[in-house]
Amino acid sequence: MQFTTLTPVNVLTGFLGSGKTTLLNRWVRQASMRNTLVVINEFGDIGLDHQLITHSDEQAVVEMSSGCLCCTLRGDLSRTLQQAINELLAKGKPAPARVVIETTGLADPAPILQLLMTDHWLAHRFQLDSVVCCVDAANGEATLQAHRESQRQVAVADRLLITKTDLVNQECLTPLANQLASLNPAAEQWQVVNGNLSPDLLVGAGLYRGASQGYQVEQWLKSSSYQLHHATDHGRDEIQQPGVASTLEPPSSQPSLTRHGENINAFCFCIEEPITPDALENWLDLLMSFMGEKMLRIKAVVHLTDREEPLALHGVQHIFHPPAPLPINSVTDRISRFVFITQNVAPDTVAQLYSFFAPAGSSTTTSTSTNEANP
Numbered sequence: 001m002q003f004t005t006l007t008p009v010n011v012l013t014g015f016l017g018s019g020k021t022t023l024l025n026r027w028v029r030q031a032s033m034r035n036t037l038v039v040i041n042e043f044g045d046i047g048l049d050h051q052l053i054t055h056s057d058e059q060a061v062v063e064m065s066s067g068c069l070c071c072t073l074r075g076d077l078s079r080t081l082q083q084a085i086n087e088l089l090a091k092g093k094p095a096p097a098r099v100v101i102e103t104t105g106l107a108d109p110a111p112i113l114q115l116l117m118t119d120h121w122l123a124h125r126f127q128l129d130s131v132v133c134c135v136d137a138a139n140g141e142a143t144l145q146a147h148r149e150s151q152r153q154v155a156v157a158d159r160l161l162i163t164k165t166d167l168v169n170q171e172c173l174t175p176l177a178n179q180l181a182s183l184n185p186a187a188e189q190w191q192v193v194n195g196n197l198s199p200d201l202l203v204g205a206g207l208y209r210g211a212s213q214g215y216q217v218e219q220w221l222k223s224s225s226y227q228l229h230h231a232t233d234h235g236r237d238e239i240q241q242p243g244v245a246s247t248l249e250p251p252s253s254q255p256s257l258t259r260h261g262e263n264i265n266a267f268c269f270c271i272e273e274p275i276t277p278d279a280l281e282n283w284l285d286l287l288m289s290f291m292g293e294k295m296l297r298i299k300a301v302v303h304l305t306d307r308e309e310p311l312a313l314h315g316v317q318h319i320f321h322p323p324a325p326l327p328i329n330s331v332t333d334r335i336s337r338f339v340f341i342t343q344n345v346a347p348d349t350v351a352q353l354y355s356f357f358a359p360a361g362s363s364t365t366t367s368t369s370t371n372e373a374n375p
């Protein structure tokens with residue numbers, strides 16, 4: 001994969017009525033969003049949201065109605081984009097510099113991210129830049145409690161926008177912000193009123209940030225958002241060798257989500273020494289074949305025994321992008337870091353499965369989220 005030549009895609013998600021269209025309307029009017037292709041997916045036969053988006057000569061808005069991108073319309077995304085781009089080119093306009101996809105309020109974003117990786121035409125032209133998720137300050141907690149789609153939207157996001165903060169007082173925001181942070185500790189949180197937010201805060205979560213910034217590995221992986229649990233810290237965090245049950249317990253911050261029935265876990269698993277290609281392949285194969293659909297999002301920077309450069313891995317459910325080589329100087333050590341966002345897969349399961357393939361004495365650590373709100 002050549003990150004440098006791919007067009008960035010931002011996926012805008014969030015539950016019904018959470019403020020996606022309000023945000024999009026302001027977002028695409030910004031000068032920096034010139035030459036953006038906006039794709040709006042709506043459920044009904046007669047979509048309304050696309051009519052609410054300000055049209056201008058500088059961006060194209062296409063609508064995908066009559067179904068949901070995450071289920072019935074999967075094949076239509078590449079068709080819609082191809083058609084829209086052909087129309088732009090036929091009018092003598094440039095190909096879009098960015099694509100923003102607004103999902104329906106009930107969409108699970110994971111299959112949409114998967115589509116960007118698996119559809120041949122899409123995968124060779126586009127790369128995911130960020131998943132932006134709107135959460136309604138007034139209804140967010142109740143929605144998270146009642147709707148698994150909402151939890152999954154939050155769990156895979158890079159940016160969490162708490163919208164309608166004009167409708168609640170600040171004390172009410174803290175429990176919601178904490179809940180969001182426990183679901184997704186690495187996502188930045190921003191408060192938004194009527195979609196008013198700098199567009200720069202919504203973009204730039206991808207691995208490659210253009211010629212000026214190059215590869216931003218730690219900002220993409222955000223492994224430091226997870227608190228490290230060393231064996232010596234707690235005496236119970238040790239990852240054990242094959243055949244022995246791990247003593248690593250799920251972090252205390254995460255069961256707060258089990259009351260919603262989803263138990264979304266976000267954690268970082270580190271392997272201190274370079275990994276053999278076989279161990280990596282076998283471990284990931286095993287993980288994906290047994291619990292692929294529970295793997296909402298995986299990002300990793302991996303060091304292999306047989307190559308100098310680190311590799312970037314990006315997976316959604318059981319699908320992975322082909323590993324992409326990174327410049328040697330984009331990281332400062334040879335530790336492989338895997339960030340997992342899972343549904344009902346505990347950190348110790350991932351660690352135990354790795355221990356089946358790891359060389360004896362291999363050193364690993366798992367870091368988990370703290371239950372504190374992000375900025």
Ligand SMILES: Nc1nc2c(ncn2[C@@H]2O[C@H](COP(=O)(O)OP(=O)(O)OP(=O)(O)O)[C@@H](O)[C@H]2O)c(=O)[nH]1
Nearest residue numbers: 015016017018019020021022105163164192193194
């Ligand atoms: N008070 C207040 N109202 C807002 C804010 N943001 C959006 N709204 C209102 O909330 C309602 C829903 O906003 P939309 O932007 O249509 O939400 P959506 O997520 O696109 O909705 P769906 O397309 O139905 O999923 C509209 O009436 C907006 O005017 C805000 O920050 N404050």
